Amino acid sequence: MINKLVDKIKQKDAPIVVGLDPMLDYVPNFIKEEAFNQFGETLEGAGEAIWQYNKAIIDATHDLIPAVKPQIAMYEQFGIEGIKAFNKTVEYCRQKDLVIIGDIKRGDIGSTSKAYAVGHIGRVQVGKNSFCPFKEDFVTVNPYLGSDGVNPFIDVCKEEKKGIFVLVKTSNPSSGEFQDRLIDNRPLYEIVGEKVNMWGSECMGDEYSYVGAVVGATYPKMGETLRKIMPKAMILVPGYGAQGGKAEDLKCFFNEDGLGAIINSSRGIICAYKNDKYKDKGITEMNFADASRMAVIDMIEDINSAIK
DSSP, X not given: OHHHHHHHHHHHTOOEEEEEOOOGGGSOHHHHHHHHHHHOSSHHHHHHHHHHXXXXXXXXXXXXXXXXXXBTHHHHTTHHHHHHHHHHHHHHHHHTTOEEEEEEEEOOOXXXXXXXXXXXXXXXXXXXXXXXXXXXXXXXXXXTTOHHXXXXXXXXXXXXXXXXXXXXXXXXXXXXXXXXXXXXXXXXXXXXXXXXXXHHHTSBOSSSBSEEEEEOTTOHHHHHXXXXXXXXXXXXXXXXXXXXXXXXXXXXXXXXXSOSEEEEESHXXXXXXXXXXXXXXXXXXXGHHHHHHHHHHHHHHHHHHHHX
């Protein structure tokens, strides 16, 4: 699957991923009204509204982008109905031949970690039959329980030719409380980066490893160091746009071949219709997905102009 992701980035000349992280107040009123008229102001109604919102954005952007990244917490907050919307979203993205990065940030040990891996990127056995429950292509993994928590994911990656992105240096302001702590006079995130490089050497694609890393756009200097530590890891870079990351800070996340990183934007794309920049171009709630398409085009141009 890493080969497919790299190929799609090359084909579309778009090292970006759209974060499908819907909150109910992001959804235009007319979509919520239609969903509530059908299902009431219920969890089922919320799930339907989110699904229709996602579907419109996917329809408007899928030809421009290599990948999407649904954040599962935004769906779990609505319980089973939210999970149904998550599953519909993943299935629809597969129909559009998009690479799907499930942002699940799971981190546990032993049989629990294996169950997470099997459920999201592997196969679960039911009698004589096996099923792929969620069908993502990659997932995000929290490594801070050690190799016990990561190895079950790597085992499934090898079996299914899927991939993971390991949290190394996250984009949030308080990440340094733990990730920057010095261990033997070195920051912890560097030590985690070395483990990612080691894990990745055991499961390589044609150019990059199935084991990638998450490094926030808000920490470009650290990203520069980690790029050298993990030369064959695809780096998933959150924090561009709404969190303050700028295109000119992103070059250090890429290798000299112009590859090696994929930049995420969530609110900047899915909520673009609320941006005055696009309102001035005739965007309203009714054509909100057109704004998402415009935002994707602008993001691709912004990033490519900065890194090339």
